[in-house]
Amino acid sequence: MFDRVLIANRxxxxxxxxxxxxxxxxxxxxxxxxxxxxxxxxxxxxEAICIGPADAKRSYLSPSAIISAAxxxxxxxxHPGYGFLSEDGGFAEAVAAHGLTFIGPSAEVLxxxxxxxxxxxxxxxxxLPTIPGSEGMLRDDEHALxxxxxxxxxxxIKPSAGxxxxxxxxxxxxxELEASLRVCRSEARAAFGDDxxxxxxxLEDNRHVEVQVVVDRYGRGVHLGERxxxxxxxxxxxxxxxxxxxxxxxxxxxxxxxAIAAVVAAGYENIGTLExxxxxxxxxxxxxxxxxxxxxxxxxxxxxxxxxxxxxxxxAAGEPLGFGQEDVEVRGHAFEFRINAEDPAHEFRPQAGxxxxxxxxxxxxxxxxxxLYAGYEVPSYYDSLLGKLIVWGxxxxxxxxxSKAALDELVVDGIVTNRSFHRALLENAAFVEGRVTTNxxxxxxxxxxxxxxx
Amino acid sequence: xxxxxRSPAPRRAQDRxxxxxxxxxxxxxxxxxxxxxxxxxxxxxxxxxxxxWRVRLRMPADGNAVAARRPASGRTGSxxxxxPHAERARADSPGAAGTGAVPGSLxxxxxxxxxxxxxxxxxxxxxxxxxxxxxxxxxxxxxxxRAGDRIASVDVxxxxxxxxxxxxxxxxxxxxxxxxxxxxxxxxxxxxxLTEPRLQPLGVAPGEPVPPEPAPAAxxxxxxxxxxxxxxxxxASPVADANDPATDAAAATDAAPAQPTGxx
Numbered sequence: 001m002f003d004r005v006l007i008a009n010r011x012x013x014x015x016x017x018x019x020x021x022x023x024x025x026x027x028x029x030x031x032x033x034x035x036x037x038x039x040x041x042x043x044x045x046x047e048a049i050c051i052g053p054a055d056a057k058r059s060y061l062s063p064s065a066i067i068s069a070a071x072x073x074x075x076x077x078x079h080p081g082y083g084f085l086s087e088d089g090g091f092a093e094a095v096a097a098h099g100l101t102f103i104g105p106s107a108e109v110l111x112x113x114x115x116x117x118x119x120x121x122x123x124x125x126x127x128l129p130t131i132p133g134s135e136g137m138l139r140d141d142e143h144a145l146x147x148x149x150x151x152x153x154x155x156x157i158k159p160s161a162g163x164x165x166x167x168x169x170x171x172x173x174x175x176e177l178e179a180s181l182r183v184c185r186s187e188a189r190a191a192f193g194d195d196x197x198x199x200x201x202x203l204e205d206n207r208h209v210e211v212q213v214v215v216d217r218y219g220r221g222v223h224l225g226e227r228x229x230x231x232x233x234x235x236x237x238x239x240x241x242x243x244x245x246x247x248x249x250x251x252x253x254x255x256x257x258x259a260i261a262a263v264v265a266a267g268y269e270n271i272g273t274l275e276x277x278x279x280x281x282x283x284x285x286x287x288x289x290x291x292x293x294x295x296x297x298x299x300x301x302x303x304x305x306x307x308x309x310x311x312x313x314x315x316a317a318g319e320p321l322g323f324g325q326e327d328v329e330v331r332g333h334a335f336e337f338r339i340n341a342e343d344p345a346h347e348f349r350p351q352a353g354x355x356x357x358x359x360x361x362x363x364x365x366x367x368x369x370x371x372l373y374a375g376y377e378v379p380s381y382y383d384s385l386l387g388k389l390i391v392w393g394x395x396x397x398x399x400x401x402x403s404k405a406a407l408d409e410l411v412v413d414g415i416v417t418n419r420s421f422h423r424a425l426l427e428n429a430a431f432v433e434g435r436v437t438t439n440x441x442x443x444x445x446x447x448x449x450x451x452x453x454x
Numbered sequence: 455x456x457x458x459x460r461s462p463a464p465r466r467a468q469d470r471x472x473x474x475x476x477x478x479x480x481x482x483x484x485x486x487x488x489x490x491x492x493x494x495x496x497x498x499x500x501x502x503x504x505x506x507w508r509v510r511l512r513m514p515a516d517g518n519a520v521a522a523r524r525p526a527s528g529r530t531g532s533x534x535x536x537x538p539h540a541e542r543a544r545a546d547s548p549g550a551a552g553t554g555a556v557p558g559s560l561x562x563x564x565x566x567x568x569x570x571x572x573x574x575x576x577x578x579x580x581x582x583x584x585x586x587x588x589x590x591x592x593x594x595x596x597x598x599x600r601a602g603d604r605i606a607s608v609d610v611x612x613x614x615x616x617x618x619x620x621x622x623x624x625x626x627x628x629x630x631x632x633x634x635x636x637x638x639x640x641x642x643x644x645x646x647x648l649t650e651p652r653l654q655p656l657g658v659a660p661g662e663p664v665p666p667e668p669a670p671a672a673x674x675x676x677x678x679x680x681x682x683x684x685x686x687x688x689x690a691s692p693v694a695d696a697n698d699p700a701t702d703a704a705a706a707t708d709a710a711p712a713q714p715t716g717x718x
Contacts, residue, residue: 034639050637051584065638068610069584072635098611 001317002026002077002101006070007041009081010060012371012387013293014041017079020309029073031066033059035379040371049073054381060084063091067098077101077316083383086292089114103316105270105291112267116288123274126262128286131277133200141181147199148177154202157181159188159195166191170202205437206277207246208232209284211259212300214271214311216321221268223260224300224308225330226252230436231425233348233446238418239425240296240336242303245396245434246278255284260325263289271312277438295338295388298369302334302392333399334392337407337422339370341384344421344446352380356414361406365392365399368410378415386417396434400426424450575647577620578629581636585610589632597625605643608636623647 004027007017014030018041021028030045035054042048051069052059059065061084070078078095080086080103089110092102104110113119120130134147137160148155148171157180159167167188169180181197189195207230215221228244229237243252259274272291276284297308306328315321341351355376360368370387378386391406393399407423425431428450430440441449581587585608599605599619606628607614623645630642 049584050639052638059638064611064613065584069637071611072584072586 001319002075002313004029004046004073004075004077005103005313006031006066006073006075006078007045007081008060008066008069008078009084009086010036010039010041010371010382011385012369013081013295014039015044015371016369017081017309018044020307020313023307024310024313026313027075029069029075031060031069033381035381038376040373040376047073054379056084056382063088063094066091067095067100070095070100071098075100077103077313079103079313080292082292082295087114087290101316103270103313105268105272109267109269110291113289113291119289120286122266123262123286123289126265128258128262128274129284131200131203131285131287134198137196137198138181141178144177144181144197144199145174148174151199151201154204156200156202157184157197158200159184159192159197161188161192161194161196167197203277203279203285205280205439207244208237208275208438209244209246209255209278210273210275210290210294211256212271212273212297212308213260213263213268214306214308214315214321215260215264215269216315217269217318218320219264220321220324221260221264222321222323222325222328223256224304224306224328226256227296227299229296230438231431231441232438233441235438237296238338238340238441239422239431240299241396241399242299242334243330244278247282251282251284259286262286270315271308295385296336298367298388298390299334299336302365302367302390303330303332304328305331332392332394333396334390335399335403337389337391337403338385338418339387339389339410339412339422340418341378341386341415342418343416344418345416348418348446350380350384351416352378353415354378355412357411358413359409359411361389361409363402363406365402366406367391372412386412386415389422400432421446421450427452576626577623577645577647578641579605579617579620579643579645581608581617581638581640581642583608583610583615584637585615585635587630587632587634587636587642588614589628593625595625595627599623599625599645617642619645621645621647 001024005017005021006029007014007021008031009017010032018028018030027046030039030041030048031051032039032042032048033052033054033056034050036042037050049069049072051065052062063085066078066085069075078100080088080091085091086104087110089107092104092110093107095102096107105113112122124130132151133155134144134151138144138147153174154170154172155177157167157169157171157177167184169184171177171180184197185195188197207228209226209228209230211226212224213221214224225242226244226247227240227242228246229240230246231237231239243249247255255276259276263272263274268289268291270291271293272289273294274289275287277287278284293309293312300306301308311321340348342348343351355372355374355378358372358374358376360370367390368387369390372386389403389406389410391399391403393402404423404426407419407426410419412419430436430449588607588609590604590606593599593605599622601619601621603619604616605619605625606617608617609615626644626646628643630636630640636642
């Protein structure tokens with residue numbers, strides 16, 4: 001096991017990693033930027049070291065600053081948390097080159113999964129369904145029509161180059177397809193200088209379901225069940241839960257078993273998350289893999305009792321997993337509410353400033369992972385995540401009831417949070433019935449979505 | 455918290471005038487002499503009383519470095535009071551001595567919330583990065599340097615990054631041993647300025663932005679901002695750190711001034 005770990009991140013995840021280190025008897029050094037000098041993680045750490053200015057490019061995103069900090073503080077491993085350099089193969093390689101351990105997959109594994117397209121074809125080869133689409137680029141209108149018929153309408157026309165929705169159209173009929181191809185070609189040519197197009201099946205009202213996997217260095221892997229992250233606003237997850245209300249138990253088991261078999265076969269290591277879209281007919285399609293600890297990992301911890309961060313550190317230290325699939329028991333239901341410094345009344349505008357009062361809710365099944373304290377000044381340089389309220393109940397209704405009580409107890413004064421959004425969400429019929437799809441909140445609009453039903 | 459210390463008690467104008475006079479005397483006459491005395495004497499601590507005011511200067515625990523190594527930002531003058539737990543944690547950690555430790559560890563100046571921050575004529579060159587300190591062999595105390603001169607370097611993974619002089623001056627004390635680890639923004643070399651800057655009456659050190667609020671709980675004496683140049687190894691903070699055993703004895707025997715208002 002490591003003697004000392006450098007935590008190269010900030011906010012709640014820095015505190016979370018620090019707690020894992022403490023429970024394992026591993027020293028914890030927090031690397032912080034000038035804007036995080038007064039952060040909770042820096043205060044709780046065995047040692048804290050300033051690595052650069054507030055600008056993340058010169059601190060949390062600077063490989064040399066982080067590696068140098070690890071060396072001068074006598075650390076033998078670096079935990080990157082999530083975001084920043086957590087999935088950067090080049091960084092992982094540099095860490096290893098300096099005789100330190102990167103807590104995560106090896107550089108080689110990170111490179112293998114670096115591109116979404118490469119990951120999809122790799123995982124498809126190992127038996128995971130991906131979103132169906134045309135074979136290669138569309139040669140002409142006739143080819144487009146035949147491919148669309150094979151894939152099945154509705155289809156999404158997508159340009160090969162670029163992104164941002166340019167040259168993209170969803171079409172429901174062959175006539176719409178013919179009419180749209182010309183428009184999409186010219187848009188794509190204008191935007192990217194390349195008018196090649198392909199087709200992808202359009203998934204109506206999809207759900208976002210992901211599978212947590214854990215694989216040691218010796219090829220032994222287990223899945224820890226799935227999480228549902230369909231409550232999103234502008235592609236940002238707001239609430240996560242497990243088990244997913246979108247799939248019956250047999251389908252959930254099949255999804256998880258196929259996911260773990262595929263990543264083990266593909267040579268993955270350490271902890272990771274396979275993300276899927278699930279359509280209305282409960283079919284699932286692999287979209288990408290996250291090679292790191294995720295924000296919503298506590299949902300899985302509540303259901304399985306397994307400390308994912310500690311497991312991640314143990315695997316990186318070369319320890320065998322030490323448990324098998326038969327040892328993993330998923331119990332009850334859990335939600336995670338992301339408490340963000342955002343104003344729901346004003347387009348979720350990010351907030352910064354002094355936290356005047358802070359009280360964390362408590363009671364059975366209630367956990368708050370946060371770096372807040374009264375007197376803490378939320379800096380404006382980084383993301384708006386202030387903490388995560390995680391609530392467990394024996395079943396979904398019980399978890400919802402506890403969530404309401406916990407959200408009512410939470411006090412964050414001095415800075416506006418999205419707490420009121422969460423509280424209203426818990427009264428929303430679509431949410432209570434487990435029917436929220438990834439585009440629902442954006443399609444309806446947050447105000448209308450949260451308005452009480454007449 | 456800082457705000458707790460701003461207990462607004464009505465004070466007479468004469469009180470304020472007396473305070474200012476006492477502080478001026480402390481800052482102008484006593485402090486420079488005290489710093490020199492402490493450095494030369496090898497004593498751990500010196501305390502001087504002046505009316506209802508007292509000044510206590512304390513060497514850091516390891517006794518050899520003359521520095522508040524962790525630069526204080528403008529609002530962290532009361533950091534020790536804000537987060538005693540954190541400070542203890544850092545001070546106790548084995549590596550802390552090298553990588554920037556306790557703010558205000560040299561000295562504690564009893565001062566009211568509105569104490570003028572007066573600046574000795576010094577600048578401090580700070581570390582541009584995390585790494586190991588490498589002095590320049592050809593520079594020694596007393597060498598004259600110009601603003602922007604490279605006066606040392608910090609070794610970051612084998613590559614030297616320049617420590618530059620923040621202004622014109624003479625090389626003074628070097629606060630870090632050669633080869634010692636330093637963190638970003640850490641004070642490294644003191645520059646004695648050639649000309650005395652005028653002390654300003656209302657607690658604004660040269661180069662330091664005017665505080666937006668009238669009263670931080672404790673003003674630092676020329677606080678070092680990592681990107682600014684004004685600095686001193688001395689930092690002021692309220693002495694009432696009940697958690698610090700080193701201050702207990704003195705505090706108990708002393709009629710410390712009433713908690714002053716920040717309204718001046």
